Amino acid sequence: MKIEVMKNILSENDKIAEENRKLFNDKKIFVINLMGSPGSGKTSLLELTLAKLKDEIKIAVIEGDLFTAKDAERIENHNVPVVQINTAGGCHLDAAMVKRAIESLDLDSLDLIIVENVGNLVCPAEFDVGENCKVVVLSITEGDDKPLKYPLIFKESAVTILNKIDLLKFTNFNLNSAREDLTTIHPNIKIIETSCTNSNGIDEWCKWIKNSL
Amino acid sequence: MKIEVMKNILSENDKIAEENRKLFNDKKIFVINLMGSPGSGKTSLLELTLAKLKDEIKIAVIEGDLFTAKDAERIENHNVPVVQINTAGGCHLDAAMVKRAIESLDLDSLDLIIVENVGNLVCPAEFDVGENCKVVVLSITEGDDKPLKYPLIFKESAVTILNKIDLLKFTNFNLNSAREDLTTIHPNIKIIETSCTNSNGIDEWCKWIKNSL
Numbered sequence: 001m002k003i004e005v006m007k008n009i010l011s012e013n014d015k016i017a018e019e020n021r022k023l024f025n026d027k028k029i030f031v032i033n034l035m036g037s038p039g040s041g042k043t044s045l046l047e048l049t050l051a052k053l054k055d056e057i058k059i060a061v062i063e064g065d066l067f068t069a070k071d072a073e074r075i076e077n078h079n080v081p082v083v084q085i086n087t088a089g090g091c092h093l094d095a096a097m098v099k100r101a102i103e104s105l106d107l108d109s110l111d112l113i114i115v116e117n118v119g120n121l122v123c124p125a126e127f128d129v130g131e132n133c134k135v136v137v138l139s140i141t142e143g144d145d146k147p148l149k150y151p152l153i154f155k156e157s158a159v160t161i162l163n164k165i166d167l168l169k170f171t172n173f174n175l176n177s178a179r180e181d182l183t184t185i186h187p188n189i190k191i192i193e194t195s196c197t198n199s200n201g202i203d204e205w206c207k208w209i210k211n212s213l
Numbered sequence: 214m215k216i217e218v219m220k221n222i223l224s225e226n227d228k229i230a231e232e233n234r235k236l237f238n239d240k241k242i243f244v245i246n247l248m249g250s251p252g253s254g255k256t257s258l259l260e261l262t263l264a265k266l267k268d269e270i271k272i273a274v275i276e277g278d279l280f281t282a283k284d285a286e287r288i289e290n291h292n293v294p295v296v297q298i299n300t301a302g303g304c305h306l307d308a309a310m311v312k313r314a315i316e317s318l319d320l321d322s323l324d325l326i327i328v329e330n331v332g333n334l335v336c337p338a339e340f341d342v343g344e345n346c347k348v349v350v351l352s353i354t355e356g357d358d359k360p361l362k363y364p365l366i367f368k369e370s371a372v373t374i375l376n377k378i379d380l381l382k383f384t385n386f387n388l389n390s391a392r393e394d395l396t397t398i399h400p401n402i403k404i405i406e407t408s409c410t411n412s413n414g415i416d417e418w419c420k421w422i423k424n425s426l
Contacts, residue, residue, distance in 0.1 A: 037250045038334045038363060039355025066335065068361050089365060091304065091335035119362070121251045122279065122304035122333050141354035141377065142252025148281050149332070150251060152302060164354065170380060 013127055016095035020102070020130025027107045030213050031115065033093075033129055035153060036137035038119030041163040043071045044196035045137060045205070046116060050078040052206050053112075057213070062101045062115040064093040071116065081105055092123035095130055111213060121146065125153035133158040133212070140164045140171055144178040151185045159190045159208065166195040226340055229308035233315070233343025240320045243426050244328065246306075246342055248366060249350035251332030254376040256284045257409035258350060258418070259329060263291040265419045266325075270426070275314045275328040277306040284329065294318055305336035308343055324426060334359065338366035346371040346425070353377045353384055357391040364398045372403045372421065379408040 024031050036042050050059060060081040063072040072084035083101040085093060098115060105113070115131060117124040125134070136157040138146055141164055147154045154160060160182055168175070175193075182189050190208065194201035237244050249255050263272060273294040276285040285297035296314040298306060311328060318326070328344060330337040338347070349370040351359055354377055360367045367373060373395055381388070388406075395402050403421065407414035 037252065037332070037355075038359050039250065039352070065362055067364060068358075070358055070362065089335075089339075091333070118335065119250070120304070120333060120335055122302075122331065123336065126302075139252070139354065141352065141380070142250075145281075145283055146251050146332075149278055149283060151280060167354070167380065167383060170383065 013095050016099055017128035017130040020095055020099055021132075023102075023107070024113070024130060024132070027110070029107060029110050029113055031113045031131040032209070033115050033117060033124070033131035033134045034137065035117045035121075035124045035134060035157070036119065036161075037121045037139070037142055040119070040137040040139040040142065041161075041196050042116050042119070042137050043074055045161060045163065045194065045202075046114060047074060047078060048196055048199060048202045049114070049206060049209070050075070050080055052202060053209065054078060054080055057111045057210070058109055059112045059114065060105050060110050062098060062113060064097070064116060064118045066090065066118060081110075087118060091118060091120050092127050093117050093129055094127045098129040112209070121150045121153055125156045135159040135161065137161040137163050140168050140173045143171075144173045144175075144181075147178060147181040147185055154182055154185045154189065157186070157189065159192060161205065162191060162193045164195060164197075165193045165200060166197050226308050229312055230341035230343040233308055233312055234345075236315075236320070237326070237343060237345070240323070242320060242323050242326055244326045244344040245422075246328050246330060246337070246344035246347045247350065248330045248334075248337045248347060248370070249332065249374075250334045250352070250355055253332070253350040253352040253355065254409050255329050255332070255350050256287055258374060258376065258407065258415075259327060260287060260291065261409055261412060261415045262327070262419060262422070263288070263293055265415060266422065267291060267293055270423070271322055271324045273318050273323050273326050275311060275326060277310070277329060277331045279303065279331060294323075300331060304331060304333050305340050306330050306342055307340045311342040325422070334363045334366055338369045348372045348374065350374040350376050353381050353386045356384075357386045357388075357394075360391060360394040360398055367395055367398045367402065370399070370402065372405060374418065375404060375406045377408060377410075378406045378413060379410050
């Protein structure tokens with residue numbers, strides 16, 4: 001019974017996700033679904049990305065949070081269109097939420113939409129929102145055991161951002177074993193090491209975005 | 214429709230949680246549901262707790278993970294009974310899982326069970342597993358905005374452990390505003406600052422456990 005309900009919800013979600021994807025494709029907009037644990041650095045990465053790319057590429061942001069518009073306010077300072085979705089306790093964004101959010105964006109004027117999902121290393125990976133690709137941010141301070149413990153999100157993501165790399169020396173995070181585990185789970189995964197404190201790796205990440213458009 | 218299904222699952226869960234709670238009460242076992250984001254330091258805190266308390270208090274651990282027995286293996290090194298629950302992708306533990314897990318524990322020989330939930334700051338807070346109290350671990354590196362962004366888990370928890378306090382100086386985490394937000398959400402919450410690297414605060418945490426038994 002439970003399994004059946006889950007299937008129904010997922011297949012309804014997949015239907016709306018396909019509609020979103022078709023619309024994005026028609027409008028030639030590349031869409032990134034940005035995921036990661038609470039505090040992995042998704043919003044900080046977004047802020048640096050906007051600072052670097054917004055003059056070359058027309059970008060909008062969809063911010064997913066349970067409550068508050070704290071992240072959307074941070075993004076708004078960068079003068080790009082931003083829509084806040086509050087899930088009121090819901091643990092992930094779904095395709096219907098993104099569909100409603102894009103109604104208030106001028107899609108004809110955009111090249112890229114970055115959807116910042118709810119901070120959660122589990123549920124967001126299960127829900128297609130119509131994106132072109134998923135990207136997961138894992139911070140060094142979370143520990144190198146996370147890829148094997150939460151494999152789905154790393155399997156689903158085209159890119160893993162290893163963030164807070166500036167804190168590596170204060171932790172017991174083993175970069176080699178994390179890289180090994182990531183490529184075992186997802187052989188073609190792109191791994192980019194970044195620090196949003198000193199901006200290391202941000203160029204490489206922005207280059208990856210530009211090459212993907 | 215969706216809401217109704219959710220209600221059914223939750224009320225079924227609450228029923229089993231009450232059965233678990235009654236059993237724990239009959240056996241005079243105190244049960245802590247330990248929650249927090251991936252990599253907040255739940256397992257490290259557990260290891261230090263066991264090292265300090267296992268000779269005075271009879272403790273067992275239930276480990277919740279999506280996949281792998283990595284955490285259970287770390288706990289097993291401390292020679293306490295440990296049961297691993299693998300949720301196979303599920304984002305939280307529920308009461309039925311804990312009910313099955315305790316079947317393999319000798320409840321007559323225990324004073325304390327610590328249930329380490331799946332790493333997730335959202336879903337575990339919604340599911341009573343029959344515990345006496347919930348405790349949430351928030352690491353400094355996750356950022357001071359997390360209590361307002363994920364209020365339910367802090368509202369539900371008797372204690373917030375502010376972990377990785379040794380990394381405070383390398384971050385922009387504002388302790389005062391985090392403490393203010395936590396007490397706004399939950400006026401009676403107990404806040405304990407810890408470092409699992411240098412063991413600061415572990416005495417205070419273990420004292421809190423002993424006073425709660």
